[in-house]
Amino acid sequence: MPQPPRPQGATGDLRAALILTAALLVARLVALFASPLELYPDEAQYWLWSRTLDFGYYSKPPVIAWSIWATTAIGGDSEPWVRLSAGLYQAGASLLVFLIGRRLYGGAVGLAAAALYALMPGIQLSALVAATDAPLLFFLGLTILAYVAFLEAESRHRLPLAAGIGGALGLAFLSKYAAVYFVVGLAIHLAVSRPARTAWSAKAAGVALAALVVILAPNLAWNAAHGFATFQHTAANAAWSGVQLFNIGEMAAFVGSQLGVFGPIPLGVLIAGTGLAVRRRAIDPRDLTLLCFALPPLLIVTGQAFISRANANWSGAGYLAGAILVAAWLVRWRARRWLVAALVIQAAVAAFFLAAVASPALADRIGLANGLKRARGWEQTTDIILDRAEREPGLTAIAVNNRFLFYAVSYYGRDRLGLSTPPLASWLLMEGPQNQAEITAPLTREIGGRVLMVSYEGWRREEMQADFARASGLEIASVWLDPKHKRKVEMFVGEGFAPRPRDEISGLPTPP
Numbered sequence: 001m002p003q004p005p006r007p008q009g010a011t012g013d014l015r016a017a018l019i020l021t022a023a024l025l026v027a028r029l030v031a032l033f034a035s036p037l038e039l040y041p042d043e044a045q046y047w048l049w050s051r052t053l054d055f056g057y058y059s060k061p062p063v064i065a066w067s068i069w070a071t072t073a074i075g076g077d078s079e080p081w082v083r084l085s086a087g088l089y090q091a092g093a094s095l096l097v098f099l100i101g102r103r104l105y106g107g108a109v110g111l112a113a114a115a116l117y118a119l120m121p122g123i124q125l126s127a128l129v130a131a132t133d134a135p136l137l138f139f140l141g142l143t144i145l146a147y148v149a150f151l152e153a154e155s156r157h158r159l160p161l162a163a164g165i166g167g168a169l170g171l172a173f174l175s176k177y178a179a180v181y182f183v184v185g186l187a188i189h190l191a192v193s194r195p196a197r198t199a200w201s202a203k204a205a206g207v208a209l210a211a212l213v214v215i216l217a218p219n220l221a222w223n224a225a226h227g228f229a230t231f232q233h234t235a236a237n238a239a240w241s242g243v244q245l246f247n248i249g250e251m252a253a254f255v256g257s258q259l260g261v262f263g264p265i266p267l268g269v270l271i272a273g274t275g276l277a278v279r280r281r282a283i284d285p286r287d288l289t290l291l292c293f294a295l296p297p298l299l300i301v302t303g304q305a306f307i308s309r310a311n312a313n314w315s316g317a318g319y320l321a322g323a324i325l326v327a328a329w330l331v332r333w334r335a336r337r338w339l340v341a342a343l344v345i346q347a348a349v350a351a352f353f354l355a356a357v358a359s360p361a362l363a364d365r366i367g368l369a370n371g372l373k374r375a376r377g378w379e380q381t382t383d384i385i386l387d388r389a390e391r392e393p394g395l396t397a398i399a400v401n402n403r404f405l406f407y408a409v410s411y412y413g414r415d416r417l418g419l420s421t422p423p424l425a426s427w428l429l430m431e432g433p434q435n436q437a438e439i440t441a442p443l444t445r446e447i448g449g450r451v452l453m454v455s456y457e458g459w460r461r462e463e464m465q466a467d468f469a470r471a472s473g474l475e476i477a478s479v480w481l482d483p484k485h486k487r488k489v490e491m492f493v494g495e496g497f498a499p500r501p502r503d504e505i506s507g508l509p510t511p512p
Contacts, residue, residue: 448497
């Protein structure tokens with residue numbers, strides 16, 4: 001792979017990349033600590049996991065829980081400290097984008113790529129929520145940087161870099177199993193690039209594989225001891241059962257979402273550049289390397305959306321390589337105006353997003369309140385439930401029928417549960433547990449003597465009541481999330497828990 005020239009301004013490009021990254025990190029931290037938005041229930045779930053460190057969890061590998069444990073150990077359990085690691089990971093990923101771009105194409109492309117990536121709309125969200133995408137992208141960036149360096153290195157330097165590829169990829173897998181897209185990209189690159197095949201020796205491949213296995217071994221052992229729960233959950237997310245096949249609407253919605261999360265101009269450039277490369281039947285080896293890592297997530301998830309369904313962030317593993325490739329093409333085409341336009345649009349979106357996070361009333365005023373409703377009202381909902389529990393004598397448990405509600409109450413009731421109130425449990429709809437809340441805290445006969453039952457949005461309340469010998473004291477409460485949306489819970493006291501066979505109530509719609 002040809003080495004790009006190292007211009008005199010390389011140090012200036014690095015300084016500019018550092019300033020950009022630091023400025024965005026500061027702006028995100030200001031928005032994070034100023035924001036009144038509450039934890040989304042998935043974030044509360046990850047926080048709960050972080051209270052008991054392990055090498056795996058029901059639905060995700062462990063890095064997200066470890067990261068939350070580290071930041072909350074420093075600053076406490078408030079929302080900003082739960083979310084803090086996301087911004088740090090994305091700042092690191094932005095610098096890795098610069099380093100990869102500079103190594104492949106020079107400092108100007110590296111700086112443009114870092115700016116495109118750091119200002120990408122999807123990255124703004126990822127940098128402010130506790131989720132698995134931010135650590136995944138950081139460690140994928142490390143993996144790609146090590147791989148690019150490996151391809152350029154002399155033979156005697158390749159073994160340490162091979163170990164770095166395996167180790168970084170292992171950490172990416174411990175963040176999110178979507179790291180498998182690197183493996184897909186690597187396989188494609190080896191198939192289409194003779195220099196890539198030549199770079200690898202059996203010894204280098206063995207070193208990389210050994211490093212990967214060493215990092216992954218504890219998580220693999222945890223999964224083996226828990227019936228491969230995380231793998232099964234990941235496979236279930238991608239399952240096609242129960243969904244209308246060949247759904248053009250779902251595919252169109254997914255492609256439209258990529259305009260929003262990747263950016264309209266960068267996505268257009270990525271599509272146009274790929275088309276030109278195919279038409280000319282000639283492609284720069286550096287471009288080929290990045291295409292092998294950028295396109296598979298986008299194409300595979302687009303296909304999945306057509307066959308079944310897909311969330312906008314499922315293609316996120318391709319964003320980092322895609323941003324570098326877009327920057328390289330815009331610089332090569334001398335399309336300065338398009339690059340400036342892309343950066344201006346994405347900077348404006350980033351500024352608005354940060355302002356809306358710091359002051360959600362801004363989003364409310366322009367009709368975007370619906371996008372924030374899942375990060376509102378959970379503390380008030382929790383207080384309603386726990387206040388009712390404190391008024392009821394002799395309760396043996398509080399049980400909810402929705403995992404979102406379970407995790408929200410766990411987080412916002414963390415100072416009251418088990419002290420002024422009985423423990424929290426999860427009512428099972430199916431014969432066996434379907435999520436970690438149902439695995440770790442199921443409602444059982446042993447704690448089912450007198451239970452405050454809570455139905456989220458009234459879902460399955462009648463079936464819940466039928467599981468008890470007596471049910472009384474129905475109360476319906478609502479929490480306004482914004483002027484147009486509210487959340488409802490229905491509560492009653494159940495005595496004598498005697499659950500019916502689950503096949504009598506299964507096969508019905510899942511909870512909201």
